[in-house]
Amino acid sequence: MVNPLKRPLRVLVAKVGLDGHDRGAKVIAAALRDAGMEVIYTGLRQTPEMVVSAALQEDVDAIGISILSGAHMTVFPRIISLMKEKGMDDVLLTGGGIIPDTDMQALQQLGVGKLFPPGTHTQEIANYISGWVAEHRNF
Structure with a gap:
C-alpha cells in the first residue's frame, strides 16, 4: 500500500489494563516498523486516558491495542x-x-476499526493500517 503522507505512518501500540502479556504487542510493533511505520510502544498497564493522551502528543495516525x-x-x-x-x-x-467475533462486531459498530485474532499475518495488519490511513488521513 502506498503511503499518501510525506512522512512515515505513526502508530501507537499499547497494552491497557492489568494484562501483563506483551509479546504479541512487541511482535506487531516490530512488524509495523519493518513495514516502514514509526511505532510508539507505550508498554504495559496503560489506562485508556494515558493511551489517548500519548496518541495526541505523538500525533499518531493509528492506535493499536493488544488485549488478552x-x-x-x-x-x-x-x-x-x-x-x-x-x-x-x-x-x-x-x-x-x-x-x-460477536464482540468484534459490536466494537466495530461503535467505531473501532478491524480487530485481529491471534495468528493473523503481520503483513495483513500493516496493509490494513496503511489502507485506512490512505483513505482517512489524506492531507
Whole structure:
C-alpha cells in the first residue's frame, strides 16, 4: 500500500489494563516498523486516558491495542469515547487479541476499526493500517 503522507505512518501500540502479556504487542510493533511505520510502544498497564493522551502528543495516525485480558468491551469503548471527545475522528483505533467475533462486531459498530485474532499475518495488519490511513488521513 502506498503511503499518501510525506512522512512515515505513526502508530501507537499499547497494552491497557492489568494484562501483563506483551509479546504479541512487541511482535506487531516490530512488524509495523519493518513495514516502514514509526511505532510508539507505550508498554504495559496503560489506562485508556494515558493511551489517548500519548496518541495526541505523538500525533499518531493509528492506535493499536493488544488485549488478552477479556476487558475489551470496557477498554475499546472507553478509548473510542475519549478519542471522540478529543476530536480524533481521523485516527484509526484498531487492535487484536482474544476477542470473540460477536464482540468484534459490536466494537466495530461503535467505531473501532478491524480487530485481529491471534495468528493473523503481520503483513495483513500493516496493509490494513496503511489502507485506512490512505483513505482517512489524506492531507
